[in-house]
Amino acid sequence: MEKKYWQSLEIYDEIVKNSVSNKESMPEFSIDGLDETEIKGKSSRRDFLKMMGFSVGAVALVSSCQMPVRKAIPLLNRPQELIPGVPNYYATTFFDGDEYCSILVKTRESRPIKIEGNDLSQISQRGTSAKVQASVLNLYDDVRLKGPVKGGNQNNWKTIDAEIKGKLEILKNDDKEVVLMTSTIISPTTRKLIDEFVIAYPNVKWIQYDSLPMSAMRKANKINFEKDTIPYYHFENADVMVGFNADFLGTWLMPVTFSKQFSKGRKLKDGQTKMSRLYQFETNMSLTGSNADYRYQIKPSEEASVLLKLYNILAEKTGNVVYNTTEVKTDVSKVAKDLLNSKGKSLVVSGTNDTKIQLMVNAINSLLDNYGKTIDLNTAVNLKQGVESDIMLAISGMQSGKVGGVLFYNVNPVYDCVHKDKLTKALKNLPLKVSFATTMDETALLCDYVCPDNNYLESWNDAEPINGFYSFTQPTIRPIFDTRQFQESLLRWMDSDQSFSDYLEKNWEAIFFPKQKTFNSFDKFWFKCKKDGVYNIASEEQSQPVFKGGKLKAEKPKIGALELALYENISIGTGRYSNNPWLQEMPDPVTTATWDNYVTVSPAFAKAQGLQQEDVVKINDSLELPVLIQPGQTEETIGIALGYGRSNAGKVGDGVGKNVYGLINISTGLKNLLGTPVTLEKTSKTYSLALTQTHHVMEGRPIVRETVLSSFIKDPTSGNEEHVKFLKDENFSLYPDPKFNAFQWGLSVDLNSCTGCSNCVISCQAENNVAVVGKDQVKLGRIMQWIRIDRYYSEMSDNPEVFHMPVMCLQCDNAPCENVCPVAALSHSDEGLSQVTYNRCIGTRYCMNNCPYKVRRFNWYEFVNNNKFDYNLNSDLGKLVLNPDVTVRQRGVVEKCNSCEQRIQEKKLLAKSENRELRDGEILTACQQNCPTDAIQFGNLLDKGSNVSRTNDTGRMYHLLESLHTLPSQSYLTKVRNKKA
């Protein structure tokens, strides 16, 4: 049966009505938002004369101008490793308090411009996430503090150090507590330093605070295994995975690592026919849910009952104790059967921060014998160490006067704490308030002193994200401003003159160097650590701790009440990077919305309440947010993303969306994102959202192709019959046959691996100097990102199947864009690439009209030095992130993906100068290099042995809209779902 694919509910409705008409679909460009004169398009004779006079004047001016004098300024003293024009890579570590990633930083002329994954890391395995990619822009953020601040005014370190030290001494003598509130700290050396600080000032109490903690899991493991840890997961060893509200491919715990693991179990390469299966039970449509083979919708209050039901079936089958439970309609028998069939090769996880639920998950995993196989309790994950009770204690201490001072490092509780009103009040009367924030954020604003920390790209540090796996942070640039690392501030206040880099080195020499035997000199060992960026100490095999179960109890699901499910979205996360324009403009992979948060409601709920997309609703009579109708959202629930509504993030992030941290469910004492009962009321207002959803409609043609595993095993070309037919057909072409000398660059996207995580979008943006255009322009369909990730739905509108499909320029050999260019700005290279010559383009946009894939972007405005687009390209600091190898396009020019031509040329030159042949896999495009699922392959199609040729050489390969005979070099591989046909 032919499936009907749809992109928006309007289209779906039309499919249902069986009257899908192309005419009515959204226009590619609308005239909304244009000036009156622009719309009318009138130009009078006087305008003509004015223009005439202007042009004559301009010509006269140009001809009388001298060429500008350009300077070449060499260094006075060149450091040996610095060669102008040649990038240097430094291995370092990204850790922002939530997410860990081992990375390589590309620097040009000493400025970091791009982040790549570190392939030596066994944890992140050369993968990165969109947030990690975008983090390089935070270094060049104008909002960063330029020096230490006292009482709102810039001051110098000497004064501030003396005053803070004085106050700390007074508080010590008065025996008043000082709270050092930090984010989770995974650096063993920093932990040691904090311990020493506590010895120097015994009145200091160190607490760790996470915006979104995972304390329930720690508690449950403490109860079940007497281990207060988060275990390390091995999704790659699991044949069957079941997720309960855990977006492990998007935001949960270690998304990059889990994506790598997940994709490993689902690769259908080189004849492999085994594939893991993912069941997802969830409230909102998450990225993981959109990649699940089977997805079930549950309400937050049903989760416990569903888990217990699943447990009971498993327990019954294995002869264990069964507990009483309320009946829920969700049918879990299929899941249970599948889990039992793959005992020891399955994995159940839940992202809900509720001890009850985590205990059930542990019990199920224990029944299934998963410990030691897919869950490793002995290798503790050190992320998310925060405990909710600590901050409560601290606040009550401040209220009672027991606490006399507070130091905030890498936390912003005034913004993201549930008790922020109490905290704000309590802070008022404290004698000492210090923040180490890099910007004047909500918390720093209330502090007497701000001692700005360095950006992580200017810092020294180490990290131990997982026990035994170490990772190093080294500076890739000197501190741009007069900032100082948090650790160094502590050292100064302990009356030490030591720099933290020395402290770090000494610590490693004393503690870790003796533990290894490979190196006999510390210098060599330390050099190796810094060079690789990672260092592992092999731990001894231990048996997993014994499971000690207890009684499981599930509360009755609420019926009829509207439940809220908050979530962390993939770009903004907890709100730390709100001021990053790349992340703000990144379309959400599921809703395709940019620049806002919104209330997601199910189509049925919307119909019942009479809600339309973009209607503003009132939540709990106070919070007003627009509605986004989200297929797959559970009935009687709504979802809202956290991390928005910052008031002191900076000019980009301020006032974007609404802050919903106050709606977190704290009924159990833990911060639970799910299950807050809310009321929703329709208002008469509307608020427009910037969705990229209905641009680039492909007019209902077969774009994504899919099959199921059983059919794929029988016939690798199943689902891809059109391609077979296309090959059999005789195709006549008026174009000459394409000819290539040595290379034909091709890129293949495995739709089965791609999860839609959007890492490639930001990686491409950073590599290719792609401009940010702002919400208004996105609404007009003028987003500039060279890769768009199309999201298609199929089947039912209440619980659809989802596809994510990255589309970049397909480099057609019969390119329709090239032959319509009136000024020959587009040409085809002898290596199969469709080239744009920006300096020749006059902006007729014929090529955009003629491109069937709509991958070309037009510069409607000058995005550089334009106050109307006040993002990174409008500031001297922000421009330092630009890649000097790629032209910054100007107004009136069409641009598009060029398969990272600069990278191709760079590697070709490297091979030439080393007098050798180009190796397969040497050229990595920006989208391919850090893909956390290795979904993208790039290489020479003429070489039949190359990775991309072998990947294409399965029945799954097809080209987009191949019936047009555009002969694209980029190809796609059919998506295979592991479900029943």
Place this chain on the structure above:
Amino acid sequence: MIINKFVVARIPKVHCFLFPFFLFFLISYSLSSFGQTAEAEKNFTQCKACHTIGGGRLVGPDLKGVTSKYPQSWLIKFIQNSQNLIKSGDKNAVKVFNEYNKIPMPSHNLTDAQVKDILLYIKNGGKLPAGVSVKKAPIKTAVATTQQVNQEDRYFEQQRKGSRNLTISAIVFGILLLLSIFDLLFSHYLKSKWIHYVIILSALWILGEWSWDFTTGLGRQQNYQPDQPIWFSHKVHAGQNQINCQYCHFTVETSMHAGIPPASVCMNCHSQVKEGKRTGKKEIAKIYAAIKEKKPIQWVKVDNLPDFVYFNHSQHVKVGKINCTECHGDVAKMDQVAEVHELSMGWCLDCHRKHKVQFRSNKFYAEYKKLHEELRAGKIDKVTVKMIGGEDCAKCHY
């Protein structure tokens, strides 16, 4: 536009070397035979910047008798990388280093055989043995005579004159054009109309040529010869002293930029050479001032390409084996460097169409199987840059 200005560098604190010392890249051609060769003399031109053989102390020691003073193995190590030896605490090395004002000798990318070759050359007192002849020095040895300077000047003068003549004749013909039109329509001074037509046609021709010349020249800077902040003479350095281009522009084989030498490179010699023959102490003192005040010298860029052009020096010099002079002219004869060629796209493409690729010697090109076959079969006699995509837009514009 590409923003590719040199960012004032911040030195990463990563691998801290005590002494900033400078890589020194040499074209190391393979040795034709062992024993002293003509190559030794060529290689020794690098040494000459700081050493003499029997001519007394310069920046570094006089090399006369050095071969008998130290063992050969030690000398090889020191010449290849003196800093490593000093760091390892070698007594002799440290002594020499201290004795010569702690000026590090740049490390040299020379093979053992090449160093031995040079040592033999030093032992012979800086003379080639009979029978070995200099093949071709990278820079023509030329003692600059006044006559040659004039030739250089004349070249630029001619170019300028050429364009000036065209402008003058354009003005003259422009006036003639107006006059003849006036006469044709109103005054009727000349009776035969064909004279008007001839004048009008030829005036249009000249004006057309002038505007073509003018408009294509917009943004081009041929003959641009700006004053530099320091009166630095390439003729003295590259011509008379025969310092290899790559001694100063040392990143030309590794980077897209040839590299303007850091002031510390100047100091390799000018820590000793404090006075110039023509400029006295005045100009050299500017280097010392720059270093003292920590203000880099702001040289004026002579050869400019538009920002939307990607040009890579190492591609042309190292891979394409193109001599510097092909694009920059005979710099060794210029006191003040000028832009010799127009550096237009047509000029680039002309060369791409004519220039042969190192097709057989560079293994990279093995991938071009069809072209190799055609070469073997004699269908083509050479492979030009154009034939492997040298006319593609995106080779330079991206």
